[in-house]
Amino acid sequence: MVQLRLFARFREELGVDSEQLESDDIRCVEDLLSRLRQRGGDWSRLLAEDQRIMMAVNQEMANPQTPLQAGDEIALFPPVTGG
Amino acid sequence: MYFIRVDSEPFDPNHEVDLLRGEDPAIGAVVSFIGLMRDLNEGDRVDTMFLEHYPGMTENALEQIVKLAFERWQLQGCRVVHRVGELKPTDPIVLVAVASAHRKEAFQACEFIIDYLKTQAPFWKKEATENGERWVDARDSDDEAIRQWFQGDNEH
Numbered sequence: 001m002v003q004l005r006l007f008a009r010f011r012e013e014l015g016v017d018s019e020q021l022e023s024d025d026i027r028c029v030e031d032l033l034s035r036l037r038q039r040g041g042d043w044s045r046l047l048a049e050d051q052r053i054m055m056a057v058n059q060e061m062a063n064p065q066t067p068l069q070a071g072d073e074i075a076l077f078p079p080v081t082g083g
Numbered sequence: 084m085y086f087i088r089v090d091s092e093p094f095d096p097n098h099e100v101d102l103l104r105g106e107d108p109a110i111g112a113v114v115s116f117i118g119l120m121r122d123l124n125e126g127d128r129v130d131t132m133f134l135e136h137y138p139g140m141t142e143n144a145l146e147q148i149v150k151l152a153f154e155r156w157q158l159q160g161c162r163v164v165h166r167v168g169e170l171k172p173t174d175p176i177v178l179v180a181v182a183s184a185h186r187k188e189a190f191q192a193c194e195f196i197i198d199y200l201k202t203q204a205p206f207w208k209k210e211a212t213e214n215g216e217r218w219v220d221a222r223d224s225d226d227e228a229i230r231q232w233f234q235g236d237n238e239h
Contacts, residue, residue, distance in 0.1 A: 005137075007135060007205065007207060008135050008207035008218060009218045052221070056137070056140055059137070059140035059143055060140075060143070061144070061203060075137060075205075077137070077207070078207065078221070079202075079220075079221030080203065080204060080206055080207060080221065081208045081218075081220070081221050082134070082136070082165065082177070082200060082201065082204050082205075082206025082207070082208070083118050083165075083176065083177050083197055083201040083204075083206070
């Protein structure tokens with residue numbers, strides 16, 4: 001299992017703060033993204049390939065190629081706007 | 084020495100700068116940046132703003148940014164304070180204060196830290212305006228600002 005966390009606009013529009021996912025066929029962040037896109041609706045719209053998505057694995061900035069293993073925490077969020 | 088705080092309570096930037104200066108006689112220059120909440124954005128009046136963050140990662144990201152600055156410049160100290168939660172116009176959002184022996188290092192490190200923070204620290208602003216609530220969009224100019232600091236790094 002991996003832990004998915006969503007922030008800001010993603011959390012709000014998808015109505016999900018966090019969830020556990022089976023990780024058997026998930027080797028990297030891109031695998032997770034494509035699985036989430038297959039849910040269709042807001043998931044495929046917000047996480048579409050032409051969208052700007054930032055991601056973190058275990059609270060470190062990551063990219064689609066970052067490898068994943070069971071127990072990891074993956075966060076997806078829109079570009080940050082602090083400061 | 085550096086200090087980082089993410090806080091839902093208002094803070095006093097002047098007090099934070101005093102704490103940074105302390106009694107260290109090696110400090111010859113302090114440069115501080117204070118980001119403030121404006122009451123106007125994209126042509127709409129903004130009444131309040133909510134700052135969301137990613138607890139745990141936010142502090143780690145800020146620490147990494149500050150450590151990078153310490154690697155690049157000779158610094159005596161640094162203090163970064165960032166508000167989260169609900170803010171009102173005129174509230175300080177962020178303070179980046181840097182101390183060094185001479186001004187050039189402090190100026191550059193301060194600008195680097197705020198530029199980096201803008202694109203890499205997990206904070207998100209949501210505005211409550213006269214026309215309803217909306218998430219603030221990231222600016223391309225912020226991406227360009229941070230890119231400039233790393234230009235040339237790949238050539239070595």
